[in-house]
Amino acid sequence: MEKDSGKHPLFFVTERLEFPPVEYTNEEGLLAVGGDLSPERLLLAYQSGIFPWFNEDSLILWWSPDPRMVLFPNKIKISKSMRKVLDSGQFRLTKNTRFDDVIDLCAQSPRKDQHGTWITQSMKKAYKRLHEIGMAKSYEVWEGSELVGGLYGIDLGHVFCGESMFSKVSNASKFAFIKLAQDLEKKNYKLIDCQVYTPHLESLGAEEMPRENFIKILNEKN
Incomplete structure (x- = not known):
């Protein structure tokens, strides 16, 4: 898992089946970008309190807002x-x-x-x-x-x-x-x-x- 150097770290999902802790979201609830929409990754996301939400021309964006x-x-x-x-x-x-x-x-x-x-x-x-x-x-x-x-x-x-x-x-x-x-x-x-x-x-x-x-x-x- 890699992250950029901004005020709120933005994680980049690799081919590994993992997500960063949800506490690393930015103020809007965005946690990570990239990865895929395989059944295994989607189920891991939902089980971890994370969901995808992105536009057609965007990378996959993974969210975990607080509050929920x-x-x-x-x-x-x-x-x-x-x-x-x-x-x-x-x-x-x-x-x-x-x-x-x-x-x-x-x-x-x-x-x-x-x-x-x-x-x-x-x-x-x-x-x-x-x-x-x-x-x-x-x-x-x-x-x-x-x-x-x-x-x-x-x-x-x-x-x-x-x-x-x-x-x-x-x-x-x-x-x-x-x-x-x-x-x-x-x-x-x-x-x-x-x-x-x-x-x-x-x-x-x-x-x-x-x-x-x-x-x-x-x-x-x-």
């Missing part, structure tokens, strides 16, 4: 209007049946204040490989016969690392997220990792946690 945005599954907030949606039968849920479509639609989904997508072709290919080996999971939301919403993430067995959601109709991604939280609560999962703060995630019950505490939970075994 998380949701305790039993703290999911369900508004009165969403309870009506849940009870209405408007949506139907499936799991792990259309992973490729979910990640493709997440990549196409417009984001506020963001041009283009961070779900690059290389990212899609890498996460589809993780799905093939059972580590990446998807929730699909249907309205009739149309796929109208969903989410995907990495399943570590006690922590689910959420990656992205999409919605073609109002409330579809919320429906997926609530169903995910309810499922994980039943399975005694400790956390959903939401990575960084957004008002939308906060409205659903997510909260910020010191990275040190997040890493401790990651290191706990069921």
Whole structure:
């Protein structure tokens, strides 16, 4: 592992399967650049509290922000209007049946204040490989016969690392997220990792946690 001589050391990932300690991130949470998106490296990253986030024309950037945005599954907030949606039968849920479509639609989904997508072709290919080996999971939301919403993430067995959601109709991604939280609560999962703060995630019950505490939970075994 090599680093530059700037104020905040920036590590360059080599072919060795390792990352520096997360305490070496800069103020924005950037830890390292380079490496690859092999299943082994991605799983090591998530198990270490690190995730990739970069643009198509960039080197791979590895992040571990402090604080970390998380949701305790039993703290999911369900508004009165969403309870009506849940009870209405408007949506139907499936799991792990259309992973490729979910990640493709997440990549196409417009984001506020963001041009283009961070779900690059290389990212899609890498996460589809993780799905093939059972580590990446998807929730699909249907309205009739149309796929109208969903989410995907990495399943570590006690922590689910959420990656992205999409919605073609109002409330579809919320429906997926609530169903995910309810499922994980039943399975005694400790956390959903939401990575960084957004008002939308906060409205659903997510909260910020010191990275040190997040890493401790990651290191706990069921």
